[in-house]
Amino acid sequence: MNDIVSYFSTIPSAHRSLILVSGITIFWLIENAFPLFNFTYKKWHHASINIFLTLTTIIINFFLAFILLQTADWTIANHFGILQWLPQMPLWLYALIGLLLLDLIGAYLVHLVEHKTKFLWRFHLIHHTDTWIDTTSANRHHPGESVIRFTFTTLGVLLVGSPMWMVFLYQTLSVVATQFNHANISIPKKLDTILSYFIVSPDMHKVHHHHVLPYTDSNYGNIFSVWDRLFGTYMTLPKEEIIYGIDTHPQPEEHNNLKNLLKIPFQKPHKTEKS
Template sequence: MDSIIAYFSTIPSSHRAAILAGGIAFFWLLESVRPMVSFDYRKWHHAGINIFFTLTTIVVNFVLAFVLLMAADYAVAHRFGILHWLPEMNVWLYAILGLLLLDLIGAYLAHWVQHKVAPLWRFHLIHHTDTWIDTTSANRHHPGESVIRFVFTTLGVLVVGAPMWMVFLYQSLSVVFSQFNHANIALPPAVDRLLSWVIVSPDMHKIHHHYKLPYTDSNYGNIFSIWDRLFGTFKVLRKQDIVYGVDTHMAPQEHNSLRNLLGIPFQKKRKATPPESS
């Protein structure tokens, strides 16, 4: 564990970029070998839109990185946060507990709030408009949503009392797991179900991208599946019944146009169709 702490305490920006790019490349290739859905789409055009949003997310996180660093330094210097208020524990338990709590606040809570608070949903909606979910969809976030998610991550760092090495480790894992559970890959059903008891598996997360409620408002997790199971937001749907997208923006000129996607948060609100029975 000491080597992991040492590495993520000083991880170069180039290594973090390599984790992001390497994950996309790996799952991109895997999708072509064993796809979950055989899409009829312009893959490079689709990827171009999603990679644009990936780059804007990188810019937002880079510009605001000093805030995250200040939050982590404050928590450690003042022994502020949950990890500092608990009895001393084994370093592995310390790391796992910290990652669980960061995932709860920085991912699950942030995601749940964006679905429940109308002004925030307007920005998160761009992620759900994608009708061809693949690994590039993982970072399809409007720049406004990137700022919102950053705020929740910073809140998580303060509440948890996470040191910076743990923050970098969490962010690296978050990127890879998001690419994994968005990837258009077909795992053996038994393997996927087994994984979903611990982490967010591809089949589990794809349900969240079904185009209608109540499935859109389910399976919010990113790394760990425990939070959906604990808070009653875990749902199951047969993969053959999943239709990607969001019912208010199913037209290609809306979900496959970069210009329109950037403007969606500022357009007139549309009413969703009644929820399906679950």
């Protein structure tokens, strides 16, 4: 555990980029070999849109990273945050509690709020317009949503009192987890079910991408599945019944055109769009 702390305390930016690219590459190869759904689509066109949006997320996080660093350093220097107020404990338990809490605020809570707040939903909607969910869909976020999610991550670091090594570890696990649970991969149902008791499994997250309510408003987690189970937002749906996309934007010119995707938050809402 000390080696992990040491590594993530000084992890080079190049290593973080390599993890992101390696994750997409590995899951891309796996989903080509063992697909959950046999899509008939222009995969490179679809990937180019999602990768562009992924790059905007990386750029935004890069330029705002100093805020995370200053927040983490401030919590340690001022003995502020949940972790700082807990009694001494084994390092592995300290890390697990911190990761769970960061996942609660930086992934589950922001995701829930985006679905329940009309203004924020307009930005998050871009992620749900994808009708071909695969590993490239993981970071299909409007630049505005990237700022929103960064804000909640910073809030999580402040409230949890996370040291910077834990923030880097959380972000790394978060990237790999979202690439995994979005990947168009088929794994045995029993294995997926077992995984879903601990982490957000592919079948569990795919339910969230079903095109209509109430399934769209379920399974908000990213790394750990405990929060959905604890707060009653966990749902299941046979994969044979899942239809990707969002019912308010069913046309290709709405969900498969980069220019339109960037404009969606500022367009007049559809009459059927939820508030």
